Amino acid sequence: MPQRPTTQTILDGIDPDLLAHAVSRRDALSHLGRGAAGAALATAPVALGVMARSAFGRSRMPGQVVDVLNFALTLEYLEAEFYATGLDAGGLVPASDRPVIMQIAKHEAAHVALLKGALGGEAVAKPTFDFTAGGAFADVFANYATFMALAQGFEDTGVRAYKGQAGNLIGDGATLTTALQIHSVEARHAAQVRRMRGQKGWITNASTDVAALQAVYAGEGTTSQGGVNTAAFTSASAASEAFDEPLGMDDVLAIAGMFIQT
Amino acid sequence: MTTPRTPDDPELAFLDRLAHAASRRQFLQWAGITLGVAAIGCGSDDMGTGPTPETDVMLGSGDVGILNYAYALEQLEAAFYVKAVMQPYAGMPAAELAILTDIRDHEITHREFLKAALGTAAIRDLDVDFTGIDFTSRASVLGAARVFEDLGVAAYNGAGRLIQDAGYLLLAGKIVSVEARHASAIRDLLNPGSADFAGDDVVTASSGLDRALVPADVLPSAGAYVTDSIDASQLPTA
Numbered sequence: 001m002p003q004r005p006t007t008q009t010i011l012d013g014i015d016p017d018l019l020a021h022a023v024s025r026r027d028a029l030s031h032l033g034r035g036a037a038g039a040a041l042a043t044a045p046v047a048l049g050v051m052a053r054s055a056f057g058r059s060r061m062p063g064q065v066v067d068v069l070n071f072a073l074t075l076e077y078l079e080a081e082f083y084a085t086g087l088d089a090g091g092l093v094p095a096s097d098r099p100v101i102m103q104i105a106k107h108e109a110a111h112v113a114l115l116k117g118a119l120g121g122e123a124v125a126k127p128t129f130d131f132t133a134g135g136a137f138a139d140v141f142a143n144y145a146t147f148m149a150l151a152q153g154f155e156d157t158g159v160r161a162y163k164g165q166a167g168n169l170i171g172d173g174a175t176l177t178t179a180l181q182i183h184s185v186e187a188r189h190a191a192q193v194r195r196m197r198g199q200k201g202w203i204t205n206a207s208t209d210v211a212a213l214q215a216v217y218a219g220e221g222t223t224s225q226g227g228v229n230t231a232a233f234t235s236a237s238a239a240s241e242a243f244d245e246p247l248g249m250d251d252v253l254a255i256a257g258m259f260i261q262t
Numbered sequence: 263m264t265t266p267r268t269p270d271d272p273e274l275a276f277l278d279r280l281a282h283a284a285s286r287r288q289f290l291q292w293a294g295i296t297l298g299v300a301a302i303g304c305g306s307d308d309m310g311t312g313p314t315p316e317t318d319v320m321l322g323s324g325d326v327g328i329l330n331y332a333y334a335l336e337q338l339e340a341a342f343y344v345k346a347v348m349q350p351y352a353g354m355p356a357a358e359l360a361i362l363t364d365i366r367d368h369e370i371t372h373r374e375f376l377k378a379a380l381g382t383a384a385i386r387d388l389d390v391d392f393t394g395i396d397f398t399s400r401a402s403v404l405g406a407a408r409v410f411e412d413l414g415v416a417a418y419n420g421a422g423r424l425i426q427d428a429g430y431l432l433l434a435g436k437i438v439s440v441e442a443r444h445a446s447a448i449r450d451l452l453n454p455g456s457a458d459f460a461g462d463d464v465v466t467a468s469s470g471l472d473r474a475l476v477p478a479d480v481l482p483s484a485g486a487y488v489t490d491s492i493d494a495s496q497l498p499t500a
Contacts, residue, residue, distance in 0.1 A: 103457035110470030173423035181471035187442035188460040233374040238367035243436040
């Protein structure tokens with residue numbers, strides 16, 4: 001399989017082939033001199049990068065894992081540039097909010113670096129973004145309310161996106177763990193941004209105060225989990241809040257694609 | 263201090279449902295109330311009779327073991343928030359009560375969901391011990407909440423790779439992000455407007471990664487709040 005050209009972005013097409021051979025990352029980790037399980041987890045980001053380039057004598061990870069990581073990288077590129085641009089926009093982020101926005105921006109930039117490191121030569125290029133979405137959000141970097149509405153949308157989408165890919169990482173424990181460790185950080189971001197906007201930190205039913213973001217919350221109202229009617233335990237609204245729902249790659253890219261110039 | 267409730271109080275009905283969902287002794291410990299004949303009010307703890315020696319709680323192996331592990335943590339969290347909301351620290355703002363009440367309901371939902379999912383494989387109701395928490399102190403209550411939520415996030419993050427069934431992994435994924443939302447909100451209540459919602463003490467600055475802990479590193483912390491001895495020896499480790 002030839003290496004993905006670095007000018008290609010994830011929207012140019014996701015490789016449908018190369019379903020991962022059932023390679024065992026446990027073996028890989030043992031070859032890396034894994035110590036106590038706790039230590040292995042602490043060094044998972046390093047292990048991830050090393051394995052990307054040397055696992056099993058091959059120069060690349062299984063295609064499915066590459067696609068998941070490039071999908072994640074695309075979203076992290078988006079968020080990182082969004083927050084960096086916002087912080088640079090004079091008069092946009094109030095001084096009192098800068099500690100929060102800077103912390104979020106720091107994490108997104110770190111996620112980009114982490115995923116690029118793991119993917120090496122197989123990392124997709126950063127797309128060209130248009131955070132106005134073709135003019136739908138023309139004042140995104142001039143109007144703080146617009147900026148924060150989109151921030152909420154990006155964070156809640158990010159949570160759903162990572163969640164939707166977890167199943168594709170079964171069998172690759174290190175990558176799965178790293179994805180989960182990013183996923184929960186995005187959820188911390190989401191809760192904070194939501195609360196700064198006067199919303200609850202959690203998602204109630206499929207509701208949103210921003211009509212343009214409705215697609216981000218489709219399906220969030222479900223209360224049936226694993227065949228169990230969770231609404232019966234306390235209330236339907238609490239049950240809807242208690243579980244965040246995944247979103248598939250296509251649905252996420254449909255949302256993210258609004259902000260990517262083709 | 264809140265006034266005694268009347269029998270048609272909706273929260274009383276909720277507490278009554280709790281009482282039927284758990285053993286009576288556990289309910290008394292969790293709710294921290296004294297069940298009277300005519301009225302129920304928030305009062306001092308009634309821990310019931312002294313504990314009787316019980317066998318270890320066996321979490322089990324495989325996915326059942328991991329689900330029981332999660333169920334144990336959710337039992338702990340639910341019991342804590344039930345008590346925190348039932349005995350709110352003096353002057354608790356309405357906004358904080360609303361947040362803690364929401365979280366309580368989420369944790370109860372998680373607990374009952376896992377119990378239902380586990381069926382006959384579910385561990386018993388745990389004996390919780392919150393004597394180390396001062397429920398009259400905002401700092402103590404929110405500090406404990408932060409510990410529980412961060413621990414829950416780290417536990418789910420570390421357990422994901424140990425789950426074999428994709429359906430269970432997804433369900434764990436649906437829960438962990440909500441725990442992270444909880445953690446974020448609690449941390450922001452403790453230090454509003456700061457970076458603490460996802461502070462460098464819990465999210466590694468260089469990588470942007472939240473913690474992930476193996477069960478062996480979670481259970482000692484959780485065990486401080488549980489009098490039962492939890493046997494995790496059969497849990498998957500890789």
